[in-house]
Amino acid sequence: MATPFSRRFSVARRRLLGGMTMVAFLSTCGAISSLAAAPAEANTLRAVMHSGLRVLDPITTTAHITRDHGYMIWDTLLGMDDKFQPQPQMADWSVSDDGMTYTFTLRDGLSWHDGGEVTAKDVVASFKRWTARDGGGQMLMDHVESVEATDARNMTLTLSSPFAYVLELMAKPSSVPLFVMPERIASKSPDETLTVEDQIGSGPFTFVADEYDPGNRVVYEKFEDYVPRKESASWTAGGKVVKVDRVEWINMSDAQTALNALNSGEIDFLENPSTDLLPVLQANPELTIDKINELGNQTIGRFNFLYPPFDNPEIRRAALLAMNQTDVLASLIGNPEFYTPCDSMYGCQTPLATDAGAPDSLAAGGGTEAAKKMLADAGYDGTPVVMMQPTDAPTVSPQPVIAAQLLRQAGFTVDLQPMDWQTLVTRRASQQPPSEGGWNMFFTNWYIPEVWNPLVNPMLNGRGKDGGWFGWPNDAELESMRNEFAKATSDDDRKAIAERIQQHAFEQVTYIPLGEYSVPATWNNDLSGILHSPVPVFWNITKSE
Amino acid sequence: MFSYCLRRTLAAVPVMVVVALFVFLLLRLSPGDPAAIIAGDMATPEQLDRIRETLGLNQPIYIQFFHWSGELLRGDFGTSLMSNLPVTQLMAQRLEPTVSLALLSIALSVVVAVPMGVIAAWKHGSLIDNAIMSMSVLGFSVPVFVIGYILIKIFAIDLGWLPVQGFKRISQDGFGPFIQHAILPALMLSTIYIALIARMTRASMLDVLGEDYIRTAHAKGASEKRVLFKHALRNAGVPILEVIGTGFALMITGVVVTESVFNIPGLGRLTVDAILSRDYPVIQGLILVTSGVYVLINLAIDLSYALLDPRIRYQ
Numbered sequence: 001m002a003t004p005f006s007r008r009f010s011v012a013r014r015r016l017l018g019g020m021t022m023v024a025f026l027s028t029c030g031a032i033s034s035l036a037a038a039p040a041e042a043n044t045l046r047a048v049m050h051s052g053l054r055v056l057d058p059i060t061t062t063a064h065i066t067r068d069h070g071y072m073i074w075d076t077l078l079g080m081d082d083k084f085q086p087q088p089q090m091a092d093w094s095v096s097d098d099g100m101t102y103t104f105t106l107r108d109g110l111s112w113h114d115g116g117e118v119t120a121k122d123v124v125a126s127f128k129r130w131t132a133r134d135g136g137g138q139m140l141m142d143h144v145e146s147v148e149a150t151d152a153r154n155m156t157l158t159l160s161s162p163f164a165y166v167l168e169l170m171a172k173p174s175s176v177p178l179f180v181m182p183e184r185i186a187s188k189s190p191d192e193t194l195t196v197e198d199q200i201g202s203g204p205f206t207f208v209a210d211e212y213d214p215g216n217r218v219v220y221e222k223f224e225d226y227v228p229r230k231e232s233a234s235w236t237a238g239g240k241v242v243k244v245d246r247v248e249w250i251n252m253s254d255a256q257t258a259l260n261a262l263n264s265g266e267i268d269f270l271e272n273p274s275t276d277l278l279p280v281l282q283a284n285p286e287l288t289i290d291k292i293n294e295l296g297n298q299t300i301g302r303f304n305f306l307y308p309p310f311d312n313p314e315i316r317r318a319a320l321l322a323m324n325q326t327d328v329l330a331s332l333i334g335n336p337e338f339y340t341p342c343d344s345m346y347g348c349q350t351p352l353a354t355d356a357g358a359p360d361s362l363a364a365g366g367g368t369e370a371a372k373k374m375l376a377d378a379g380y381d382g383t384p385v386v387m388m389q390p391t392d393a394p395t396v397s398p399q400p401v402i403a404a405q406l407l408r409q410a411g412f413t414v415d416l417q418p419m420d421w422q423t424l425v426t427r428r429a430s431q432q433p434p435s436e437g438g439w440n441m442f443f444t445n446w447y448i449p450e451v452w453n454p455l456v457n458p459m460l461n462g463r464g465k466d467g468g469w470f471g472w473p474n475d476a477e478l479e480s481m482r483n484e485f486a487k488a489t490s491d492d493d494r495k496a497i498a499e500r501i502q503q504h505a506f507e508q509v510t511y512i513p514l515g516e517y518s519v520p521a522t523w524n525n526d527l528s529g530i531l532h533s534p535v536p537v538f539w540n541i542t543k544s545e
Numbered sequence: 546m547f548s549y550c551l552r553r554t555l556a557a558v559p560v561m562v563v564v565a566l567f568v569f570l571l572l573r574l575s576p577g578d579p580a581a582i583i584a585g586d587m588a589t590p591e592q593l594d595r596i597r598e599t600l601g602l603n604q605p606i607y608i609q610f611f612h613w614s615g616e617l618l619r620g621d622f623g624t625s626l627m628s629n630l631p632v633t634q635l636m637a638q639r640l641e642p643t644v645s646l647a648l649l650s651i652a653l654s655v656v657v658a659v660p661m662g663v664i665a666a667w668k669h670g671s672l673i674d675n676a677i678m679s680m681s682v683l684g685f686s687v688p689v690f691v692i693g694y695i696l697i698k699i700f701a702i703d704l705g706w707l708p709v710q711g712f713k714r715i716s717q718d719g720f721g722p723f724i725q726h727a728i729l730p731a732l733m734l735s736t737i738y739i740a741l742i743a744r745m746t747r748a749s750m751l752d753v754l755g756e757d758y759i760r761t762a763h764a765k766g767a768s769e770k771r772v773l774f775k776h777a778l779r780n781a782g783v784p785i786l787e788v789i790g791t792g793f794a795l796m797i798t799g800v801v802v803t804e805s806v807f808n809i810p811g812l813g814r815l816t817v818d819a820i821l822s823r824d825y826p827v828i829q830g831l832i833l834v835t836s837g838v839y840v841l842i843n844l845a846i847d848l849s850y851a852l853l854d855p856r857i858r859y860q
Contacts, residue, residue: 052818054627054628054818054822055583055627055628056628056629060583060584060596061583061584061585062584062585062586062587062588063585133592134587135587135589175585175586175587176587189599191592191595191596191598191599192599193583193629194629195629195630196628196629196630213638213810214625214627214628214630214635215627215628215814215815215818216810216814217810250711250808252710252808253805253808253814253817254805254806254808256694256806257709257710257805257806257807257808260697260701260702260709260710261709261710261711261808263702263709264701264702264705264708264709266708266709266710266711392821419576420577420821422577422578422581422582422821422822422823423576423577425578425581425582425586426576426577426578426581427576429578429581429590429593431590444586446586450587458586458587465590467589467591468589469587469589
């Protein structure tokens with residue numbers, strides 16, 4: 001039984017608890033409202049990139065997000081400008097009269113994030129690791145006699161046979177650029193990925209290891225000791241002048257969430273908004289929408305040359321005739337503002353752009369009847385085309401569906417096999433017959449700087465099963481022409497050889513270019529100075545108060 | 546009691562071993578290759594082989610298993626194939642967001658749902674009962690991400706009171722920023738649990754309210770509130786507690802949609818990322834930890850029965 005005291009106590013306690021609850025509630029509301037109103041720090045740039053950063057080694061992987069990370073913390077020996085011309089970045093160069101010896105001289109003021117100067121030994125180690133992994137680098141090494149540090153600031157590269165693309169390959173912006181790392185880090189095996197502790201560079205930003213959350217968030221701070229070049233910035237060349245204190249990349253797996261965050265000002269920059277959400281962003285006057293990667297991407301279809309039916313060039317040509325870039329691109333991107341049919345294997349806005357060898361029907365269709373006839377003439381026996389269709393990657397999901405229908409209309413039997421992208425990238429490495437876990441055809445996309453000439457374009461590699469890219473065409477004539485291209489020194493010669501290569505590649509249907517697309521990036525108007533570049537870079541950007 | 550806890554904990558060991566073996570084999574037998582994911586589009590088959598060798602993926606499965614179990618016995622979950630970071634570090638980074646969000650959500654669910662269920666049972670058959678049960682059906686039926694987007698639209702975009710996304714840790718940023726970022730996801734996450742717990746509370750209360758001792762309590766002149774909350778709710782508590790405990794375990798392991806909609810770096814997103822990138826050590830570590838959480842929560846639920854029902858004793 002409750003006594004008067006306990007009853008009084010109970011009442012008092014209830015009042016006290018009620019009061020405390022109210023205080024807590026009001027405090028929380030106050031905290032909420034004050035924090036909600038708190039402005040973002042003016043000098044922190046928050047960006048949502050196309051994917052989360054998980055692998056920290058831009059030499060081991062060709063993942064674009066890792067390459068973009070590389071540009072933040074490592075500098076490149078050379079840069080490439082918007083005319084596709086190699087330019088000095090960490091080093092200037094000179095070439096001997098016979099074109100066989102290149103000397104690279106490091107500029108003043110280059111230092112590592114953890115102290116110490118960049119030396120030519122670091123460059124040599126970085127060059128060797130890069131050539132062990134990169135296709136272009138490997139091709140270059142086929143013509144290299146020696147590479148050595150002659151003193152602390154000079155590296156000499158001596159060729160064993162003429163090769164005219166040394167500088168272009170060393171300056172290429174993607175997919176594996178020649179990043180310069182400290183010798184102790186660059187000495188690691190190229191098959192062993194770098195760790196958090198290895199994120200030491202001499203680039204314009206430092207990596208904040210304590211705040212790194214793989215796949216979710218990565219933070220960079222301005223490297224105060226970085227000395228930019230004096231020239232104005234152009235692509236990956238010129239002065240990398242950092243104008244913000246800190247850059248945060250936040251991964252958002254949900255496109256709608258990223259859009260909401262940009263609209264509400266919680267992030268400043270969205271690299272790759274979903275095209276179907278662009279109208280919502282376009283309606284916001286506080287946002288800028290622009291194609292920073294003006295060259296865009298090339299979407300492609302690739303055959304397996306090892307097994308029927310695509311071991312037969314006539315059948316590959318029939319498949320080429322059946323294709324229709326406009327249908328594929330419309331399905332992939334939707335808005336014609338963001339895609340362009342293109343007959344050039346090198347991209348349509350590059351110095352080597354050509355329509356040599358492309359069938360008239362490729363851009364807009366109309367080749368179905370010719371394809372049917374060619375298929376019949378080739379003696380196609382109905383062998384099913386095992387076509388891999390990734391269902392979890394929006395930028396590679398629609399192509400197989402459209403291509404399968406186009407091939408069926410031309411008389412092919414198509415076995416469209418849905419799978420996730422990671423299964424596809426595993427399975428495409430299989431050289432087994434399609435009935436035993438292999439494949440006949442798959443689709444992917446490339447940045448234009450990854451295909452813009454016959455040396456860097458992996459689909460134009462004709463080395464077959466020994467060193468070729470997935471699909472493995474064994475094409476000695478193609479390799480011979482690529483070697484010829486590598487030795488050509490004049491622009492006219494290069495252009496002529498590139499045309500011949502493309503003519504040949506279309507005759508052999510080495511692959512099918514299915515057109516180009518470019519999705520614009522979006523950012524808040526308080527950002528200015530965002531550079532147009534085939535890779536997203538964060539120097540030169542100012543964030544206003 | 547101690548020996549009971551010990552026996553229950555030891556009984557979990559074979560379960561965990563089977564889970565470990567099953568997960569290990571399932572991952573190795575499913576398609577996908579971490580080496581191909583690391584290497585990217587440009588890699589040649591020779592380069593893939595070399596990376597597989599570096600990662601130890603070219604070894605026979607049984608050797609890989611013994612290697613992994615040996616590390617596990619030393620308390621080492623291994624290293625992520627993608628990020629090269631220890632799995633324990635990755636899980637530790639993601640634990641606080643998930644656990645704090647689950648705790649907040651379950652607290653919110655209990656605070657809202659238990660009174661709702663009690664009132665619905667008390668006013669059985671009335672308009673209030675029907676309204677509460679209708680809300681419960683709605684809570685079950687509407688997909689959680691729809692609720693999330695509606696909450697974001699109202700409270701973050703239109704009213705601007707709360708952030709659209711993100712997470713702040715209590716341990717680093719304090720309670721204010723935490724609650725500011727966690728309240729909308731907690732509301733989203735708790736919707737279905739409010740519906741579930743309210744229904745379960747109502748059903749259990751209806752069973753108990755028909756008992757003789759409730760009639761006796763009324764006959765003794767006990768107030769309605771005392772009858773409901775002291776006599777009825779306590780006796781109806783065992784199944785409710787079961788639902789709450791299981792719900793908490795489900796929240797720990799199944800919040801991936803909420804974490805995606807609100808961009809919360811929790812265990813759910815880590816799991817999905819690890820599966821998509823075939824990061825075997827991370828997936829294995831996460832599933833083992835998850836299994837452990839289930840075992841511990843079930844043990845905690847069993848032990849808590851004794852608090853509610855003095856007739857239950859553990860030997």
